[in-house]
Amino acid sequence: FVSAKQSRIPATADAADGDVFDCARLMELAVRNNATRVLVGEIRSGEAAAFVDGISVGRGAMSTVHGFNAADGLARIGRLMNRHDDVELATALDMLYSNVDLVVHVERSAHGRYVREVIAPSVEGTMLKVTPLWAPGPDRRAVPVGMLPAPLLDRLLEDDPSFDHLGLQQPPRYRPLV
Numbered sequence: 717f718v719s720a721k722q723s724r725i726p727a728t729a730d731a732a733d734g735d736v737f738d739c740a741r742l743m744e745l746a747v748r749n750n751a752t753r754v755l756v757g758e759i760r761s762g763e764a765a766a767f768v769d770g771i772s773v774g775r776g777a778m779s780t781v782h783g784f785n786a787a788d789g790l791a792r793i794g795r796l797m798n799r800h801d802d803v804e805l806a807t808a809l810d811m812l813y814s815n816v817d818l819v820v821h822v823e824r825s826a827h828g829r830y831v832r833e834v835i836a837p838s839v840e841g842t843m844l845k846v847t848p849l850w851a852p853g854p855d856r857r858a859v860p861v862g863m864l865p866a867p868l869l870d871r872l873l874e875d876d877p878s879f880d881h882l883g884l885q886q887p888p889r890y891r892p893l894v
Contacts, residue, residue, distance in 0.1 A: 743770035751775060758782075764796035765803060771815045786821040786835040787846055813837040813844045817868055823856065831858045836865050 743766045746754045756767045756779040771777040783789030794808035803811075816837050823832040834850040847865050850858035864872070872879045 740766040740769075743767070746770055746775075747773050753777070755779070759793055759796060761796060762800040764793045765801035765808075768793065768797065768808070768811050768815060772811065783821070786819040786833050787837075789821065790816065790819050790835075790837060809844055810839060813839045818849075825856075830856075832856060833858055836868055838865050838867065 740762075743754070747770065752775055754770050754775060754777040756763060756770075756777070759767055759779050759781040767777070767779055781789045781792050783792050790812055791809070794805055794812055797803040797808040797811075798805045819835050819837065820831055821833045821835075822829050831850065832852050833848065836847040836849055838845050838847065847862055849860070849862050849864065851861045853859035863869075
């Protein structure tokens with residue numbers, strides 16, 4: 717069962733609030749319908765808080781955002797929440813680090829797009845922590861550098877006991893960029 721929804725802006729500047737169908741209303745519908753996966757296109761403004769609110773219910777979600785690296789993309793969502801929804805930056809970052817499992821940074825070259833790094837954000841006590849899992853190698857493409865954080869690994873193994881977490885540490889299988 718797939719339900720595709722799209723936000724829309726009112727046709728006129730003097731439209732009533734009920735005419736606005738934004739990302740926040742879409743997330744309410746996704747939560748109400750118990751969606752197992754929520755895909756949000758690109759986060760560029762006010763949809764940041766709606767996305768984080770949607771992922772905090774514990775269902776699968778994915779989105780894109782622009783950033784110079786994986787950690788910067790995560791921080792950008794926090795800054796957008798701060799700017800567009802008046803969420804304190806510290807609170808926004810805490811929400812992100814508590815609810816986002818992985819951040820994948822994709823870079824573009826003349827040869828196409830490739831994964832440059834993967835991080836796992838988490839909160840330990842009152843500290844925000846980033847665990848690098850894959851980092852840029854000699855040709856800037858991601859190579860394994862770390863292990864999954866224990867809480868994330870426990871959740872993955874609980875969901876699928878046959879999950880091959882050691883396979884994440886295998887050498888990458890790709891042709892180096894020339």
